[in-house]
Amino acid sequence: MGGHSAGPIPMESHDFALWEKRVDALMVLCGAKGLFTVDGLRRALEDMGEDAFEKYSYYDRWIAATNQNLVEAGVYSLEELGQRMEEIAKRGPTYGEAQE
Amino acid sequence: MTSAGTKVRVKTMTPPGHIRAPFYLRGKTGEIERILGRFKNPEQLAYGLPAAEKTLYRVRFSMAELWGDAAENPTDTLDAEIYDHWLEEA
Amino acid sequence: MPHDHHDHDHLSPSGHPYRQDNDAPLTYFQRMEIAVRELLIEKGHLTPAEIATQIDAMDARSPANGAAVVARAWTDPEFKARLMDNAGDATREMGFDIGPLHLVAVENTADTHNMIVCTLCSCYPRNLLGLPPDWYKTRAYRSRAVREPRAVLREFGVELPQTTQIRVHDSTADMRYIVLPARPEGTDGMDAAALARLVTRDSMIGTGLALVPENT
Numbered sequence: 001m002g003g004h005s006a007g008p009i010p011m012e013s014h015d016f017a018l019w020e021k022r023v024d025a026l027m028v029l030c031g032a033k034g035l036f037t038v039d040g041l042r043r044a045l046e047d048m049g050e051d052a053f054e055k056y057s058y059y060d061r062w063i064a065a066t067n068q069n070l071v072e073a074g075v076y077s078l079e080e081l082g083q084r085m086e087e088i089a090k091r092g093p094t095y096g097e098a099q100e
Numbered sequence: 101m102t103s104a105g106t107k108v109r110v111k112t113m114t115p116p117g118h119i120r121a122p123f124y125l126r127g128k129t130g131e132i133e134r135i136l137g138r139f140k141n142p143e144q145l146a147y148g149l150p151a152a153e154k155t156l157y158r159v160r161f162s163m164a165e166l167w168g169d170a171a172e173n174p175t176d177t178l179d180a181e182i183y184d185h186w187l188e189e190a
Numbered sequence: 191m192p193h194d195h196h197d198h199d200h201l202s203p204s205g206h207p208y209r210q211d212n213d214a215p216l217t218y219f220q221r222m223e224i225a226v227r228e229l230l231i232e233k234g235h236l237t238p239a240e241i242a243t244q245i246d247a248m249d250a251r252s253p254a255n256g257a258a259v260v261a262r263a264w265t266d267p268e269f270k271a272r273l274m275d276n277a278g279d280a281t282r283e284m285g286f287d288i289g290p291l292h293l294v295a296v297e298n299t300a301d302t303h304n305m306i307v308c309t310l311c312s313c314y315p316r317n318l319l320g321l322p323p324d325w326y327k328t329r330a331y332r333s334r335a336v337r338e339p340r341a342v343l344r345e346f347g348v349e350l351p352q353t354t355q356i357r358v359h360d361s362t363a364d365m366r367y368i369v370l371p372a373r374p375e376g377t378d379g380m381d382a383a384a385l386a387r388l389v390t391r392d393s394m395i396g397t398g399l400a401l402v403p404e405n406t
Binding site for chain 1: 213214215216217219220221222223224225226227228229230233235236240241244245248309310311312321323324325327329330331332333334335336337342345346
């Protein structure tokens, strides 16, 4: 996107939520353990396409890229992921209540 | 490949996939600012492949070269890190 | 995130004091984070303690770390020479755990101003300065910084004369950059601790200048 025209820079900031910090930590730790590289994460981010940048938040995209790389590395299967996400949805309606 | 001060051009090729040479620099000519060393090729690391080491350069471009008359100040500069397989001597 | 729950007095449906990050409706990607984390732990790749430690380490990193490095460079010419030669090693020498980071320091002078961007993603010297501000990751900053840095700087309240050369640094690969801002006028005799308080986060990204000490 370097060099494209764009509007004013939005200056507002937010404090990172716990789930965002966890995504960041997972990404760093998995990289340190050699499960994937930061280049693999960037590739997965780019493969989501330009509109993902508008539709999803920063850490939405990073957890999706982390997951993509872990599936490709064989750490778990899509079936395992899908089942677990279903179970989590049943635990409760908020992030706090959905923790085990 | 080359030393600081050498004039280089970023290749204009556009293969699909993960590339660390930004699009806005393709075909632009700059000067090697410094040699950064050998690093594993991110274009292989990105796909989980064993990666060869490539020389990484910091290349300095003038804003006039990048943006022509639209440059705010022609002698302002932009530095970027470019791998040797993306550079050709200019 | 669009939210208007600023008061923390009322209770969430679960009866606890309301916390935005925990008590907003669960999103698809939050469910993914929980699932990925649990699967990594169950399969023995990570432990909950490692994750907690990593978050603590991240929380402990802040622009104050970078400010200490800058203040030392302003007051210790030999350290500054080492910083300009190899910023990673010089930073480690001060005891900052910056991991395998390849850090390059670029110096602002009377006629040169440096500014950092990552147009390809969001590369930032996070091991030294903490996580990047939101604006650094926006499409607007990443698109415009390489083409119209002076206009961008004006939005940050920095107006530079045409005689000052601007050098933009696009972190496209393995290096991370930190700007060594120019030491402000009127700081003779100040010690490193006092000087560090003048060094803002933005002055180390190059979208700001170091603060001028208040007149006493």
